[in-house]
Amino acid sequence: MKKVLAFDLDDTLAVTKSPVSDRMAVLLGRLLEHYDVCVITGGTFKQIRSQVIDRLNVSPQQLARFHAMPTCGTRYYRYDALGGEWELQYAEDLSEKERAHIVDVLEKTAKDMGIWCEEPAGEIIEDRISQITMSALGQQAAPEDKYAWAEKFKDVRPVYRDKVAEQLPGLEVRIGGTTSTDITRPGIDKAYGIGKLIDALDISKDEVLFFGDKLNEGGNDYPVKMMGVDSIAVDGWETTAYALDGVLGVTE
Template structure:
């Protein structure tokens, strides 16, 4: 890479995970893994996702395989509510928690109760078939997956393509939970986090902890529309790239790599 190209390359590329780097709830494929490693040879990469760290481990980190790149990879699970960084030590290397914002048990109970009320008041029609639990309850985020957390990708993609079914729920939830951030997530889900914990929070932490200004970042995601779980990053001033699926993301990364 020549000096001019290096100077022009952003200091960090930040990606959403589901429907951006991989199909929802699926591991990245070999082609994506190769492209990400090529990108990390030249600059840093972060992933901000609504899923928990264990899911990112299975969907992203294990398929990457090659640990030599992990110190250039920064992981923000739970919509930025936590930050994991790879640390090399004298007695081995591991992923360590840099910070983690937790929801108290009463708050989690309040959110679950609000969903029950919102489902009843909004006229939301439950799907005929649900695959597994509709709720993923974590210490720092609660996700409502309308078709169930194990639903097939094809069915999820068709269920609420225009967001109209979830809009009814979110409208009521916002009245019941004014102190929380409530956003569309993926094809069938709604994420609820503490009010100040959204993907823009993770962007701010990248600036604070890694010392990288928003002008030196690029965010890539499929949920940049208003109400989407990537939308909040726009207010931070980062350059954003909207994609429809992993194929779009691969094309973007190839374009970046070809330019440097």
């Protein structure tokens, strides 16, 4: 029996960096009547709020069953229904010195490889305190541009990742969302976050069902599958919506 449904965000619940559709917002609301729901993403808490939480039409009690794990589970937020506020449960922050060094390595390596975007849409490198994220075209690039870039550079991305990782021993370097590379403390990935969630709710991993679009080896959802959590591979929010229709069909 599943108690928690956990989801990656970009390309699993929503188009990359976009709000969830009306259909998905309704499905998540229905899920919150029966399950705890977790969103775990390389993105920030602000992105989880604007892409998902602000789109939900649910009671404070339902929202109290929502678990927000931004920056690959390096941070964990829950809603306090009485206080009406989101509360930070923990944060695995990087030091200022580490962050400055990471930013240098990401920029220099991208320039050396000729993949540094000269006219980005927004910042290329974002300091998320517990995670540094390099978005090849900038944070605000249009989804279609990001998908085109990801296709064009699909063989280059692992090379970039490896070159950056070589220069950052002791840190975790991961291929993130559509165009992003994420750096966190070692051992902190989505499996770490899901492990924390399992502890916090005092459940077993058999009680969690996870949905992700990057469950293949090397993908940022892969660690969750590897820890033995039942995982469903999707290739966009529409596939997730079909699967949730099925879940709710047997639940309601």
